[in-house]
Amino acid sequence: MGFTKNDAYNYIEKTKREKIFHGDANAAIIYLEGIAVSDPMCMARYNLTARQTTIFGFGLVLDESVGSYTWLLENLLEGMCNKKPSVIMTDGCDSMRAAIKAVFSEATHRLCAWHMEKKLTSNVKDGGLQQLFTMWLYSNMEIEEFEAEWHTTVEEYGLDDSFWAKETYNKRRMWVNAYLKDKFYVEFRTTSRCEGINANVKKFLNSRHSVLEMVQNVKLMVQKYRNIELDAHFRSIHINPVITTCLDSLERFVVTVYT
Template sequence: MHDAEAGFGIRSSTTRTCTLTGEVTRKEYVCCKQGYALTSNVSCKRRRRGSTRTGCKAKLAILKVKDKNKYIVVRFNEVHNHDMTTVDKVHLLRSHRNLTESAKVYSADMSKVNIPIHKQLSLLEVQVGGLENVGLVKRDVYNYLRDVREEVIGHDAEQLNEHFMAEQEKNESFYFKMEVDSEGRMGNVLWSDARSRRAYGFYGDVVVFDTTFNTNRYGMVFKPLLGVNNHRQTVLFACAFLTSGTTDSFVWLLEEFKKSMPGEPPKMIITDQDTAMSKAIVVTLTTTFHRYCIWHILNKITEKPGIGECFSEMCKCIWGMDKKEEFDAKWEEIITNNRLKNHAWLSSIHAMRENWVPSYVKHVFSAGMSSSQRAKSCHSFFKQYINRKNTLMDSLYILRELLFHEDTRS
């Protein structure tokens, strides 16, 4: 009876090959329940599983006939010592599953946009009319993608560079810069396509930059540099992978950003209060006004002990005062009435009010932006598709599909 009808799995047991030609001369196949599971006296908290081995003696052995191009059956035992797998579960047996080439391509494409494997299987199940017709389970896909990622390790940076060079050959306006150390290891990377560079020429007066998003398996920091167009839509100027969030990395990033963009440096750059970024801006963007994200500051006010009671008053002071003198007077009044004169953090943000308070920064064009929330929203969007298991090429492909591909951008 055919194994699919009998309801049992098979596995390869013994293989003998010719030492001279490497040709298989004998092959044995056994029931998947052949032998016995190894036992251990070591206590373990792992979930206990039912026994899968029963010492089944069912076997098929074939032998190659000498000097003839054919095999003969030399041993066959069809008797099993266990119940057969039921028809509704036989498709789950390992020997009955097969990850076809089309399934590999399908899973690879789905994984490029980080569609979870359980959703991939659900889609396949609908397409083929039931789970029993899919021919695989989640573990098969996990193992395949793991093997693919392992093959990429060690060649990821090289593939990334080749991809960028190919893009540059297609369009000479595509810009990229990749750091390589003396040992040939990849460092920081920045890239921008022709459309993004052209957008900077129109809308590059204000750049929004956030310093809090990590991605990919190498722990590199993903940094998009954003702006806003005349329709109040977020536009992307460039993207970067940084090896760290240090001042040196940010200096490299901003210098390369200036080289890649047409025209003058931005009039304003909006960031959070990252110290390393602040130092880098002083060094590289000497004519650019550095504005701190007001959302970060207001959010911190609510978290500081003893300040929450007067938060509403402070908001009215920050947003409602048109002149610097009015803001300073009202701020002093609030601080005095709430006995916050000696509050070190409030004193520190008041000292840098020229970089975030609206009445102090309104003399510089800001395109209607006062925070880096556009970057935060962008990061939130990316996190739906990107995770720390991604290789550089995975991340690049996803970003290209989401942001750079001409068919997906208006």
């Protein structure tokens, strides 16, 4: 009897499923329980304000439901001694939005500007309307000014029956800069750094990994970011800064007080 390539793949998948059923999932749970106590390094970074990309923790969820995300955020909060973030930025997932509202009700939730513009180009082809939207997204205007312009635009472009327009307007406090300009975001407007982390995670994972291997590889990825941070810390201490203005003495003084 001969075997085809598909037979081989089917056998591998069957073996993998049996492995998960008979112990891989339990092994992953035991491994996670061993590191479930909050990592002191993660806690230290969580309590600092910096522009260095860092990871506070990771978790496995069954699905992308409100319940799963709520559980994840509640566990993060518990692990970080119940210190709540003041600002959160996401790509606009409705389930995550609901979970954030439930767990971090006092935090300002801002939607990623890049994702908002991507949705705009998918729903609007008129260049003039796209320019208006971009202005509302970034311009330092007043709330009353935005509201007046929005209603005029809806009438001018016939958007009264547009589901996208209604949904976008209902979320205006999460993306219109007029509503957000008094909040401190350290100039971040997109989730690009998170996207960068996601890209790195994919380098450590593939479909042939078991659950335990996946968790262990994510741990390696976290260590990679810690090494990058250590390298940046070393450079900030031992390497002379690049002077970018004519105020040499002032810049060099700033280096001694800001890392």
